[in-house]
Every structure is written in structure tokens, then in C-alpha cells.
Amino acid sequence: MLDLPIHLDGAIRNQGRQVHAALRAAIVDGLLAPGLTLPSSRDLAAQLGVRRNAIVAAYEHLASDGLIEARHGAGTTVAERLPEPTPPAPAAAPRLAHAPVRARPFLLGQTGTDARLLRRLGGLVRRRIAGATADELGYGDPRGSAHLRAQVAAYLAANRGVRCDPECIAIVSGTQAAIRLCADALLPPGSRVWMEDPGYYATQATLRAAGLRLAPVPVDDAGLDVAAGARRAAGAKAVYVTPSHQFPTGVILAMRRRIELLDWARDSGAWIFEDDYDSEFRYAGPPLTALAGLGSGRVIYIGTFTKTLFASLRLAYVVLPPDVVGRVVAARAAHDRFPARFLQDAVADLIADGTLAAHVRRMRARYREARDATAAALRESAGDALRFTVPEQGLHLLALLPEGVSRATALAIRDAAEVEVRLLSDTQLTPRGPEGFILGFSGFESAALAAAARRIGRAAREIAGGAAQRSPTARRRVRHPTVPLE
Amino acid sequence: MLDLPIHLDGAIRNQGRQVHAALRAAIVDGLLAPGLTLPSSRDLAAQLGVRRNAIVAAYEHLASDGLIEARHGAGTTVAERLPEPTPPAPAAAPRLAHAPVRARPFLLGQTGTDARLLRRLGGLVRRRIAGATADELGYGDPRGSAHLRAQVAAYLAANRGVRCDPECIAIVSGTQAAIRLCADALLPPGSRVWMEDPGYYATQATLRAAGLRLAPVPVDDAGLDVAAGARRAAGAKAVYVTPSHQFPTGVILAMRRRIELLDWARDSGAWIFEDDYDSEFRYAGPPLTALAGLGSGRVIYIGTFTKTLFASLRLAYVVLPPDVVGRVVAARAAHDRFPARFLQDAVADLIADGTLAAHVRRMRARYREARDATAAALRESAGDALRFTVPEQGLHLLALLPEGVSRATALAIRDAAEVEVRLLSDTQLTPRGPEGFILGFSGFESAALAAAARRIGRAAREIAGGAAQRSPTARRRVRHPTVPLE
Numbered sequence: 001m002l003d004l005p006i007h008l009d010g011a012i013r014n015q016g017r018q019v020h021a022a023l024r025a026a027i028v029d030g031l032l033a034p035g036l037t038l039p040s041s042r043d044l045a046a047q048l049g050v051r052r053n054a055i056v057a058a059y060e061h062l063a064s065d066g067l068i069e070a071r072h073g074a075g076t077t078v079a080e081r082l083p084e085p086t087p088p089a090p091a092a093a094p095r096l097a098h099a100p101v102r103a104r105p106f107l108l109g110q111t112g113t114d115a116r117l118l119r120r121l122g123g124l125v126r127r128r129i130a131g132a133t134a135d136e137l138g139y140g141d142p143r144g145s146a147h148l149r150a151q152v153a154a155y156l157a158a159n160r161g162v163r164c165d166p167e168c169i170a171i172v173s174g175t176q177a178a179i180r181l182c183a184d185a186l187l188p189p190g191s192r193v194w195m196e197d198p199g200y201y202a203t204q205a206t207l208r209a210a211g212l213r214l215a216p217v218p219v220d221d222a223g224l225d226v227a228a229g230a231r232r233a234a235g236a237k238a239v240y241v242t243p244s245h246q247f248p249t250g251v252i253l254a255m256r257r258r259i260e261l262l263d264w265a266r267d268s269g270a271w272i273f274e275d276d277y278d279s280e281f282r283y284a285g286p287p288l289t290a291l292a293g294l295g296s297g298r299v300i301y302i303g304t305f306t307k308t309l310f311a312s313l314r315l316a317y318v319v320l321p322p323d324v325v326g327r328v329v330a331a332r333a334a335h336d337r338f339p340a341r342f343l344q345d346a347v348a349d350l351i352a353d354g355t356l357a358a359h360v361r362r363m364r365a366r367y368r369e370a371r372d373a374t375a376a377a378l379r380e381s382a383g384d385a386l387r388f389t390v391p392e393q394g395l396h397l398l399a400l401l402p403e404g405v406s407r408a409t410a411l412a413i414r415d416a417a418e419v420e421v422r423l424l425s426d427t428q429l430t431p432r433g434p435e436g437f438i439l440g441f442s443g444f445e446s447a448a449l450a451a452a453a454r455r456i457g458r459a460a461r462e463i464a465g466g467a468a469q470r471s472p473t474a475r476r477r478v479r480h481p482t483v484p485l486e
Numbered sequence: 487m488l489d490l491p492i493h494l495d496g497a498i499r500n501q502g503r504q505v506h507a508a509l510r511a512a513i514v515d516g517l518l519a520p521g522l523t524l525p526s527s528r529d530l531a532a533q534l535g536v537r538r539n540a541i542v543a544a545y546e547h548l549a550s551d552g553l554i555e556a557r558h559g560a561g562t563t564v565a566e567r568l569p570e571p572t573p574p575a576p577a578a579a580p581r582l583a584h585a586p587v588r589a590r591p592f593l594l595g596q597t598g599t600d601a602r603l604l605r606r607l608g609g610l611v612r613r614r615i616a617g618a619t620a621d622e623l624g625y626g627d628p629r630g631s632a633h634l635r636a637q638v639a640a641y642l643a644a645n646r647g648v649r650c651d652p653e654c655i656a657i658v659s660g661t662q663a664a665i666r667l668c669a670d671a672l673l674p675p676g677s678r679v680w681m682e683d684p685g686y687y688a689t690q691a692t693l694r695a696a697g698l699r700l701a702p703v704p705v706d707d708a709g710l711d712v713a714a715g716a717r718r719a720a721g722a723k724a725v726y727v728t729p730s731h732q733f734p735t736g737v738i739l740a741m742r743r744r745i746e747l748l749d750w751a752r753d754s755g756a757w758i759f760e761d762d763y764d765s766e767f768r769y770a771g772p773p774l775t776a777l778a779g780l781g782s783g784r785v786i787y788i789g790t791f792t793k794t795l796f797a798s799l800r801l802a803y804v805v806l807p808p809d810v811v812g813r814v815v816a817a818r819a820a821h822d823r824f825p826a827r828f829l830q831d832a833v834a835d836l837i838a839d840g841t842l843a844a845h846v847r848r849m850r851a852r853y854r855e856a857r858d859a860t861a862a863a864l865r866e867s868a869g870d871a872l873r874f875t876v877p878e879q880g881l882h883l884l885a886l887l888p889e890g891v892s893r894a895t896a897l898a899i900r901d902a903a904e905v906e907v908r909l910l911s912d913t914q915l916t917p918r919g920p921e922g923f924i925l926g927f928s929g930f931e932s933a934a935l936a937a938a939a940r941r942i943g944r945a946a947r948e949i950a951g952g953a954a955q956r957s958p959t960a961r962r963r964v965r966h967p968t969v970p971l972e
Binding site (some may be wrong): 009012021024025028037059061064065066067079081082103107109110111113115118119121122123125126127128129130132133135136137138139140157158161163172173174176179180184188189202205206208209211221235254255256258259286287288293294295310311312313314331333334335337338339340341342343443479 | 495498500502503506507510511514543546547550551552553563567568593595596597599601604605607608609611612613614615616618619620621622623624625626643644647658659660662663666675688691692694695697709740741742744745768771774779780781794797798799800801817819820821822823824825826828829840929944
């Protein structure tokens with residue numbers, strides 16, 4: 001009897017398991033052919049230097065797997081019918097279109113690391129886990145923690161003018177998850193949806209992944225052009241809008257447009273997805289009332305803890321019109337249900353004891369400083385090559401290149417400056433107007449932001465300053481209704 | 487000038503905010519008509535007993551909301567164009583089809599509360615949050631934590647015979663979320679999917695919600711009848727299967743069926759969703775090798791921490807064939823991304839330091855005792871009215887009623903026994919064979935389970951014992967291929 005071509009894995013503690021794993025791999029890989037007679041347990045024990053009992057246990061395990069057959073008197077053989085051998089594992093890791101990006105300026109979605117907040121959150125989560133009741137460990141209400149929903153309802157009433165029953169709130173893992181959930185529950189496949197143009201690229205992807213068709217609606221200096229939407233896609237079933245701070249232009253949706261939008265939604269039975277993604281960070285004047293605060297049972301309001309806390313927390317919330325709560329919750333139950341229960345309760349504790357509000361105040365001051373450092377460094381380094389207004393709200397700044405500068409040139413500037421920056425054209429469904437950079441200024445030190453801003457400012461002046469001079473349109477006054485930032 | 491019909495909310499700290507919130511509500515609700523001239527800031531301050539500055543701030547805020555208009559010299563008026571008044575909030579909370587159920591025997595999905603494990607997990611999560619780096623707080627790899635993916639890969643190789651690159655693993659919030667994610671990414675809308683019949687009701691709902699059509703495939707004492715599936719729905723694009731422990735029958739998918747299934751999937755280009763939901767809890771003999779351990783690039787393997795830890799953790803994982811990782815991750819990025827980062831890392835720590843394995847050993851002993859207590863109480867109380875085999879794996883026991891007992895009678899027994907129990911017919915796409923109860927025995931004390939088992943056993947004997955005797959088929963030997971438990 002030849003020795004079997006197997007090697008034991010010393011990392012597995014139990015000898016029987018070691019032998020089982022090694023034989024299983026050899027059989028599945030085709031090293032031991034169907035019908036092959038295996039050595040007696042005594043012989044194999046001697047070959048491998050293990051106890052005979054380990055071989056007996058491994059053989060029994062393989063027999064219950066169906067990989068070997070023990071015939072009384074005829075010894076043990078590899079099963080006659082076996083699956084095809086496993087193809088070899090891929091040499092390289094799979095290539096991903098969505099590979100993670102490095103956290104360097106001006107990556108969007110970073111937030112301030114604050115040791116005080118993290119310590120407090122960690123302590124609250126620990127207490128919630130250690131003290132969990134049996135009910136809290138089981139499947140629960142698919143809307144999420146009642147404690148957090150009550151805190152969110154109180155916060156929205158006091159700060160955003162949104163009055164809602166906590167029963168109409170669902171806790172979700174992010175804004176895109178909320179949009180997807182409601183789209184699946186409320187919109188027939190193939191429906192058209194008004195999308196702000198330019199608008200948030202992640203939502204474009206989400207709506208497309210949900211099988212919906214995007215109807216681009218231009219944004220001017222009063223926000224979404226409702227009349228243009230009604231002309232171009234009157235039959236749309238929904239609209240995605242960022243009324244408090246349009247992404248990426250920063251425009252506020254004017255009251256007359258809000259009323260037009262609510263009227264259109266009511267008359268056409270369409271849903272309004274209101275993404276209120278950064279209203280906690282307003283640097284001048286109080287936060288504006290949310291669209292959902294103006295009434296109408298057509299607004300699906302979405303808020304998030306991604307900006308007030310951090311992105312990898314994966315916690316957001318959606319306020320549903322009362323008559324669709326049942327449908328959305330049913331869809332929810334057949335999907336991800338809710339984020340980890342104790343995490344929701346810990347964040348509710350963080351709101352209830354005032355820690356979150358204090359954290360937001362600290363971060364607002366820090367982000368204002370970061371914004372000012374970024375703006376000052378851009379101004380002093382870029383000359384005429386970048387134009388921007390300093391935003392009164394939010395965590396990003398939009399800097400426009402001279403008209404005529406191409407996307408390729410903008411990418412060259414980005415690469416020369418060694419920054420992570422989104423281009424304005426990434427947000428456009430209809431390419432037009434000047435190219436620009438969307439600079440996230442939260443989550444980085446002011447000094448690092450200023451240095452990065454100087455790099456991109458200088459690169460813009462060197463690369464695009466020249467390009468703009470060569471462009472026949474460069475001397476024209478830059479004025480375009482979709483990006484009214486000057 | 488009359489007093490305005492408004493009342494300040496003392497819970498709001500800042501006086502200006504109090505006034506703003508009260509006026510906003512009055513305007514939005516239509517109590518203050520469009521065009522109405524508001525009192526001077528001095529008069530309103532006197533009426534409300536607040537500082538005049540608070541009124542000035544509130545008026546400025548309302549003006550930026552667009553709710554009032556300040557005309558130089560003409561005083562301040564409510565804006566002429568305003569949204570329709572908000573409809574009154576619903577008197578009753580919305581009715582939910584998926585209302586949470588009470589945690590009482592024999593609710594499925596409960597797991598053991600273990601103070602030791604919860605303390606340890608809480609401590610690990612706290613440490614992960616408090617020590618989080620900026621990278622860990624940001625958006626990250628949509629597949630989830632590399633640390634947890636590495637731990638899962640090592641666990642699967644050692645325990646389930648599944649060898650995979652951690653790059654091919656995605657961390658998800660549950661088994662249904664994994665199925666939905668892969669269905670959305672890989673299956674054309676309207677595709678047919680083989681579904682075990684009887685089978686897991688939650689997956690039936692998930693597949694339907696994903697816009698897929700279920701093709702019921704019967705389960706016999708060798709598991710899914712692959713030949714029957716191929717006859718009835720050869721063009722199916724996927725199959726859902728629980729090979730290690732069929733839900734709810736407990737049957738193990740035989741090796742010959744595994745090979746047939748892998749062959750069919752390879753030849754027809756279909757995907758196999760392998761739901762390996764409770765293999766950690768095997769009471770006799772070692773855990774069987776997973777279908778994904780037998781090779782083939784067609785198996786999408788899904789494991790979960792719902793059973794080894796608890797349901798409200800919302801943590802599971804999916805092993806993807808290498809050539810679809812990119813597509814699935816792209817779909818993921820446009821949806822929920824991943825569960826909270828530090829939670830994933832803490833669970834990885836729990837695996838790495840051996841705590842999870844020790845916990846599973848403790849729970850396995852506890853569940854075995856719970857299973858035995860349930861079985862003994864059923865045997866002594868039900869007489870011939872309930873037939874069952876004691877399961878060698880998992881967290882539930884299927885007890886069959888005599889043939890001829892209707893679903894309505896089964897529900898009457900359930901209600902009389904005051905237990906939370908699923909019916910076998912809940913899992914059937916094609917009603918047939920005897921009715922039965924699916925009794926979850928994890929997560930409850932043995933004494934409570936035994937008492938509940940005696941209640942249901944006695945109720946079955948009283949209600950169905952009689953019904954069975956009255957039924958013309960009751961004396962026939964109960965034998966049905968779909969539920970081969972005797």
C-alpha cells in the first residue's frame with residue numbers, strides 16, 4: 001500500500017478533524033480517484049503518526065459526507081460518484097470596480113474623529129449589549145428600535161419642522177438603503193424618476209439598480225426646476241431632491257419651487273424623496289425647515305447619522321407617509337430588517353443625553369475652520385483657475401474650472417495634486433457648463449486640507465490656466481444656470 | 487392687533503427657536519392665513535413674554551424658510567403662496583402585517599442569552615469603537631471588514647470544507663439580505679428559481695420580493711428531488727437549498743443528489759444558493775461538509791451569526807464564486823454597503839480569540855438539553871397526536887399531526903397552548919401531507935419549553951386526537967415523501 005498524498009494541518013486541534021480535512025481535500029481535488037481502496041485505519045495511523053481512533057473518526061465523518069464508502073469485508077473505498085474536481089482558486093484577487101479609496105483630502109464622507117464621542121458611544125454600546133434582554137436579542141420590529149425612533153421624531157420636530165409619529169419612522173443602514181427600500185416597495189419597475197442634474201451620483205446608481213429610469217431635471221439658482229421636470233417627464237412616479245443644500249451646487253430650493261413640487265407630487269400621485277443629508281452643519285443662520293415640514297403626505301424624508309457621527313456606523317432613518325408604512329415594512333422584513341439593535345439603542349442614548357448635540361456643535365466649529373482653511377488656500381494658490389463661493393452649509397465646497405477645461409484636464413490636475421476629489425461631471429446626467437471639483441473638507445486636519453488645496457490650486461493654475469487661455473471660450477463670462485455659484 | 491394663536495414649547499431651549507417653531511407650525515397648519523400682517527417684534531415679544539431679539543431671530547429664520555415676507559416699511563406678512571395645510575396626523579398607528587411577535591416558546595430565531603458572551607462582545611465592541619482610525623470610520627470596502635472576512639474564511643476551511651479567498655466573501659446583515667443582493671446582481675427579473683417545498687418561508691418572501699418566480703421542487707428523504715426540478719423547471723436560473731439540514735424537515739441532502747445538483751447547475755448555468763443556517767449545532771457526529779466544499783463555481787454559500795450569536799446582531803456572510811464578486815460588490819455599493827464596521831471587527835476578534843467557539847460549545851450543550859426536554863414533554867403528553875424524530879442538528883423540531891387534521895384545527899391547538907409556533911403548511915408551496923408544528927427550542931429555558939410542550943401536546947391530544955379519529959384517513963399509515971420523518 002502506497003502512502004496517501006495528504007498532509008495534516010497542524011492548525012486544526014483535533015487529530016480526527018485533521019485527517020478528515022486532509023482526506024476530504026484530496027478526494028474533492030481528485031487526488032484520490034473514485035473507487036480507490038483506502039488503507040486500513042491501522043496503516044494510515046502509522047503513516048500519519050496519529051492515533052488509530054483519529055483515522056476511524058475521520059473515516060466515519062467522510063462516510064457521512066458521502067465521500068467514501070465502507071463495504072463490510074471489502075475495506076473502505078473512495079465513493080464511485082463524486083463531484084467534478086474543484087477548479088483551482090484564482091491566482092489574483094477579483095478586480096473590483098468599487099475598490100475602497102484612500103482616506104486623503106478631499107474624499108467625501110469622512111467625518112471628524114473625536115475621541116470623546118467615540119469613548120462615550122463605545123461605553124453606551126457596551127452597556128446595551130451586556131444588558132440586553134431576550135427580546136432585544138431576537139428578531140424585532142422591522143422598523144428598528146422604538147427608543148431610537150422616538151428620539152429621531154423628537155429631534156425632527158424641534159430642529160427640522162417635521163412632525164411625525166415614531167410609528168412612521170424606519171431605521172435603515174444608510175440613505176441609499178432607504179431610497180432602495182422605498183423604491184422597491186412603492187414604485188413599479190421601470191418607473192421614471194426625476195433626478196436633480198447635477199445630482200448625487202450614489203443615488204443615480206441606486207435608482208438605476210432598482211430598475212428605474214432617470215429623468216434629468218436641471219438645477220438653477222432656485223434649485224430643482226419643477227416646471228422643466230413637469231414639461232419633460234410629467235408621468236414620473238417620484239423625484240429625488242436635496243432641498244436644504246443641493247448636492248453638489250449648494251443651492252437652496254426656493255419656497256415657490258417647494259410649493260410647485262408639493263403641488264406636482266400631490267396632483268400626479270408621485271413620491272418626493274427628500275434627502276436631508278447635511279442640515280446639521282449650517283454655519284450661517286439657523287437650519288431651514290425641511291420640505292417634509294411643509295406637509296403633504298407625499299414626502300419621504302431621509303436623514304442620516306453618517307455626517308453627524310461617521311459613515312461606517314451605517315445608520316440612517318426614513319420618515320414614511322402613514323399610509324405606506326405597512327408596505328415599506330413588509331418589504332423591509334423580506335430584506336435586511338434593521339441595523340444591529342443595540343447600536344440603535346446606543347445612538348438613541350447618545351441623543352437623549354445631549355451628547356450628540358454637543359458633538360455636532362464641536363464638529364460644526366471644526367468643519368467651519370476646515371472650510372475656511374481650504375477656501376483661503378485655494379484663493380491664494382489658484383488665481384483665476386478656480387472659482388467658488390464659500391458654502392454656508394455642509395461638508396463640501398464646489399470649485400469650478402474655467403469654461404473650456406476638459407474632464408481629462410481636470411483629471412490630470414487631480415492626479416498632479418494627489419488628492420481624492422470628485423469631479424462635477426461625475427454628478428451630471430447631461431454634460432454641460434464648466435468642469436469642477438467637489439472638495440470634501442470634513443474629517444481631515446486643517447493643515448492637511450490647506451496643503452492639499454494649495455496643491456490642487458497650483459496644479460489648476462499651471463494646467464488649466466494655460467488650457468483656459470488656449471480655449472476659444474475661455475475669455476467669455478462664465479455663466480450657466482445649472483451651476484450658479486458666482 | 488389680536489394676539490397670535492401660538493404657544494411656545496418650553497422643551498426647546500433657545501427662545502428664538504421656540505418662537506420660530508410655534509410660528510412655523512401655525513403658518514403651515516393654516517392658522518395664520520397668507521398675506522396676514524404679523525405683529526411688530528416688540529408687540530409679539532410682549533405677548534409671548536420673550537426677549538425682542540428672539541422675535542427678530544425667529545422672523546429672520548421664517549423669512550429664509552420662505553414662510554414670511556418682510557416688506558420694507560410695510561411690516562412683515564405671511565407669504566402669499568404657501569403649501570396646502572398639513573393633513574392631521576393619523577389617529578391610530580399604522581397597522582402592520584409584520585408586527586413583532588412575543589418571545590415565547592416556540593418562537594424560531596431566539597438564541598441563548600449568555601451573560602459571559604455578551605460581556606465579552608460588549609467589551610470588544612467598545613474597544614473597537616474607542617480605538618477606531620479615520621479609515622475605519624469612513625466608507626470602506628463594500629464587502630465589509632477584511633479582518634472578519636479572513637476569520638470567516640479560516641473558519642469555513644476548517645469546519646465546513648469550504649476553501650475560499652477572503653476576497654470572495656461579503657459580510658451582510660442576514661441570510662435574506664445575502665439572497666436578495668445576489669438575486670438582484672445575478673438573476674434577470676422574472677427568472678424562475680427552484681424552491682425547496684416545503685421550505686423556508688422567509689426565503690420564499692425574499693425571492694418573490696426580488697421579482698423572481700418560485701418553482702416548487704419536492705423534498706423527499708434524500709432532500710431536494712433534483713430530477714423532479716429538472717423535469718418541471720429546467721430553465722430555472724437558480725436554486726435555493728438547505729443541504730446540511732433541510733428546513734423544516736431536517737433531511738440531509740444525499741451525496742448523489744448533491745452531485746446531480748452541481749451537475750445541473752454547471753450544465754444549465756444556474757446558481758445554487760446554499761443556506762447553511764445551523765450547521766454549528768450538530769448533536770451527533772461531526773458537521774457535514776458543505777455543498778460549496780464539493781467545488782463547482784456555481785455555489786453561493788451563505789452562513790450566519792444569527793444562530794451562533796443572536797438575531798438582532800444582523801450579521802451574516804456570503805461566499806461568492808470569484809467571477810461574480812465584482813458584480814455583486816457593485817450592487818452592494820448601491821445599497822446598504824455593510825453592517826457597522828466596528829461590529830464586524832469585534833465579531834472577528836471573538837472568533838480569533840476562541841470565544842465564539844467556546845460559546846457555541848456551551849450553547850450546543852444547552853440546546854441539546856432544551857431539545858431533549860421538549861421531546862420528552864411532547865412524548866409524554868401528546869400520545870399519538872404528534873409524531874416526530876429528535877433532530878440531530880439545529881434549533882427546531884418538526885412534530886406532525888395525524889393525517890386529516892386541518893390547518894384550522896392546528897391553529898386552534900396553537901392558540902389553546904398559548905405558544906408561538908409556525909405551521910408546516912406555512913412552509914409549503916404545494917399543500918399536501920399532514921399538518922405539523924415547527925417548534926423552535928433555542929433561547930428558552932428547558933422548564934418553560936417542557937411546560938409549553940406539555941400544553942401543546944395535551945391540546946393536540948384533546949383537539950386533534952378526536953379530529954383524527956373522525957377523519958376517514960386517520961387510520962391509514964401516515965407516509966408521505968415530502969415529510970419523511972418517521
